[in-house]
Amino acid sequence: MKISGVDIRPGNILEYEGGIWKVAKTQHTQPGKGGAFMQVEMKNLIDGRKTNVRFRSADTVERVRLDTKDFQYLYADGDQLVFMDTDTYEQLQLPTDLLGDAAAFLQDGMDVTLELYDERPISVELPEQVEATIVEADAVVKGQTASSSYKPAILDNGVRVMVPPHIESGTRIIVDVYAREYVRKAD
Structure with a gap:
């Protein structure tokens, strides 16, 4: 199935230059001049090579169904x-x-x-979201507005994520596995 270069997402499997590649990271860029493009970091699933490719919105690439x-x-x-x-x-x-x-x-x-x-x-x-426990969270700095400030925290698996100021050590949270972002507090 052909998809546009700007529709590429992390986790997609693409057929590119005769190989099978898994998309690791994508970054959508819209420069002031010229058309938008997607900077894609991919890993070859057969031999392990990595590459960075720039896909424009007009480019199409074959998405492999596995x-x-x-x-x-x-x-x-x-x-x-x-x-x-x-x-x-x-x-x-x-x-x-x-x-x-x-x-x-x-x-x-x-x-x-x-x-x-x-x-x-x-x-x-893996599932898109998993539940994890915060083992270490920085203290809230006075004067920061709660709406836009996040603080670093370390999960029980050693991964660092940014969490809202009200989240404390020992709290169970839901984390987006691939974006490594806080989603919400666990029930």
């Missing part, structure tokens, strides 16, 4: 992650770097989706 299968994350074994097929209970080991930065958000028993290309697992999709 076969998906539900798995459950069991545990980490060194630099390998062990997943279990929820249908057959068969276990599968994958390298941690296949998940990239999202690996920090894996939790025991978490349901994930493996994407397969020619029966070979090439990416792991």
Whole structure:
């Protein structure tokens, strides 16, 4: 399926220059002069190479549809992650770097989706949002307006996120896995 260059999102799988690439980061830029473009950081899913490509809105790229299968994350074994097929209970080991930065958000028993290309697992999709506990949060600075100021906090998995001033250490929050942003306080 062809998509416009400005519709590319992190997590998309693209066929580009004969390879299969996973989009890691995107940055939409609208310069004062000229047309808007999307700066895309991608990783080749077969050989691990990384590249940065600039796509204009007129550019189209082939978005690859992969076969998906539900798995459950069991545990980490060194630099390998062990997943279990929820249908057959068969276990599968994958390298941690296949998940990239999202690996920090894996939790025991978490349901994930493996994407397969020619029966070979090439990416792991986590839920968009996960619940995490704040283990360390900076104190609120007096005089800051609550509407626009965020403070740094560290989650129980070691990831740093910016949170509103009223969030304190020990609070359970919902975090966007791929944007690494605070969404809301957990119920």
